[in-house]
Each structure stands twice: as C-alpha cells, then as structure tokens.
Amino acid sequence: MRTITVALAVARKDLRSEWRTRELVPALAQFVVLALVIANFGFQFDSRNAPAIAPGVLWMALVFAGLVAFGRAFAAEREQASLEAMLLTPASPAAIFAGKALAAALLLVLCEAVLLPALALFFTVPLSFDVVFAVLLATVGMAVLGCLFAAMVARVRARELLLPLLTLPLWIPFVVVGGQAVQAAMGGSGGGSGTGQTTGLLLDLDILFVVLTSLTARFVLDD
C-alpha cells in the first residue's frame, strides 16, 4: 500500500512539474510529427505498401521519442540534486523507480496521442483499437527498461551516448513484436502472426521486464 502511495506521489510530482514547465511533451510532439513528415517525403508509398511501411516509421519515431523522455526522467533529478533527497527518505527505491517510470510512460503516451493520428493521416492507414493497444503495451515495457538504464547512466558524463547503447538492444523485442502487431492490425501480413498472438507476446514481455526491473531498481538507485 505504501509502495503504491509513494509511486503515485512521485509520478504526480513529475507530471505536475512537466505540466508547469512544458519542457518535454511539446518538444517530443513536434519531434514525432517532424519524423512523420520526413518519412512521408522519404518513402514512396501507396495504399498497397503503406501498411508495411507505416509500422516501421511508427516504431522509429517512438523509439527515439522514448529515449529522450526516459533519459530526462532521471537526468533532471540528478541536475537539481533532488534524487538523493528522495533516496534519503525511508521510501522504497523500487517505489520511487515505479513512480518515475509511470510518469515517463504517461508522457510518452501523450506523444503517442499526437503520433498515432498523425501517422493515420500521413500514411492513410487505419487507426484501430488493436494498433493503440499494441503501442500502449509496448510503452509499458519500454518505459521500465528505459527508466532503469536512464537511472543507471544518469551520473555518467556520456549518458546521452550510453543510454541508447544500453537500451536499444533490449527494446528490439518490443519493436519486432509491436511492429508485427501493428502491421497485422493495419491490414498487412504482420509476419504471419495474428494480432491476438502478438499482443499476448507483448504482454508477456511487459510482465517479464516489469518484474526484472522492479527487482533490480533498488540496486541501481541505492548506490
């Protein structure tokens, strides 16, 4: 119960700070729209191949937006020396981590709220419940992994370089399975897998990484 209270307090604090400063979400939203505009000009697509191209563009934009969002989650705390103040309370480091990951995931969801309709508009692909569900499921796993590595590299000078190097290899399963799920939902082949099968796999990956990161978070934060 106390873990949930602390996690919610940390997430509320991060979201409130973002709401007041508007540092991250507007910039990320502009970034994802720009990425779509560039992809729109860069790819030769028509109604037949759009369902095959659009998922790739979606995941590229999501991955880079995620790296920025999750990187900022802990970098800002280190810069203002507030992470130590949080960790010197009796609150569990796992609860603090969960709150940070929750807030970062919600901020990325806000970007997705811009990204998905824009993708449907630019690539004239259907935006169904299955697409949204697959993206939200992938966001959970990507958020916990991204925040874990962001916490790990936050005190390192070359953190902007290290974060993608550590995070991207572990995000590959989400990009592969999420890409198949979105492709299937948009009417593409989806690599031969059905939407139900791929979303089930995404859920399994989420459970695996949420459990693993919550077990390792205290060792990363409580240095």
Place this chain on the structure above:
Amino acid sequence: MSTVVGTSLTQRFGSELALDAVDVAIDAGEHLAVLGDNGAGKTTLLRILATAARPTSGSLEIFGVDAVIERRRLRARIGFVAHAPGLYPALSARENLQFFATLQGVDSARVAEVLDLVGLAELAGRPAAKLSRGAQQRLAIGRAVLHDPKLLVLDEPDASLDSGGPDLLARVMRGRTAVIATHDHALANRLCQRILELRRGRVVGVPTRLRVVH
C-alpha cells in the same frame, strides 16, 4: 551514550584520499561543528554520517545500527541538508514539503508547522525556482526536519542564509543530535558544544570541547 560512533572512516575517490582514517563520536543531544578549509573533507564526512555515501573503509554506527550496511533502516531518524538544496523548481514550497512528507510517511499537517518553523509560511505558494537562494535554503532545512529526525546533519547551511539564519539553525538543532559543517567559527561557537577540525582529510589535533551538553 554516543549517538554516532565512526572509526577510521576513510574515503577514496580514485587515487584521491578525501578522508583519511577519521574517528568521530557524538553524544546524544550534542552539537558538533566540523570546520576546515575547502577540500578538507567536511562534505565527504557529512555525507557518510548522513548515509548518503558509503566510506571506502572504516566502521560507522548510528543509534547502535551499522550505518554502512543497514543505511535504509536509519533514514527515518536522520535529516540531511546537503550542499545543494535539491528542490523541485516548478513546485511551490508547500508542494515540495508535501511531496517529501508523503515519502517520509509523515502527516501532511506537519507541512504547515515546518513552513512556520523555517519562516516560509507567507511564501508557501511560491514556486521554489522563484524563491531567493536564502529562502530555498530555509526550505531545504525544513525538508530535513519534516520527519522530526533525532540526528541532523547540516552541510554549510549558513552559506546563503540571511541574518536570521543562526536563530533558525539554533531552533532546528534544539533537542537533536546535530553535526554542522561551516567556515564560520563564531557560528560554531554559538551553536555547538564541540569542534572537530579537518585538514586534507585528517582530523587536526583533538576535537575541542567548548561546553558540556546539558
């Protein structure tokens, strides 16, 4: 009975020896001033005493608990004012304290008491970023005493406080065991019973006793 017993506390950062076999003992209710020039090891020692850092070697017991291994057990009983205030700039003074009250598991009614104690009741709704450096320091001191800690560790808290600073420090240190790092000998004489002087990570001479703890 000693609240803090540190033996041979040593801290290395790579090849640099920041703290060299420092022994420290602080009795319950005693106020200890740690003096020394920049780079003498004051912050390193205070960070170890506040359980914010682990010493490279040496042992530390606080309230009879091994403070190197069981740091988390002690955190509800220690308040720490670090060199940087560590506040959330977009949140108001009240919101900063309310957030930390939740993390400390303290009733939110305590927030108003602490704002009063540190003289920030009238500025409670102002974002921390818009507070003066001195008011930010008062807020950081308020955060450190929010959970009514028995041991208070203050790293140069007077650095940006105004003329009312020494009175504020006397108020928050009253009834607690406290360690304060400062460059101000007059402040140390006023607030503390004992002085420990550091030079290049080592204790200089014998800690000076100024007066007996009552």
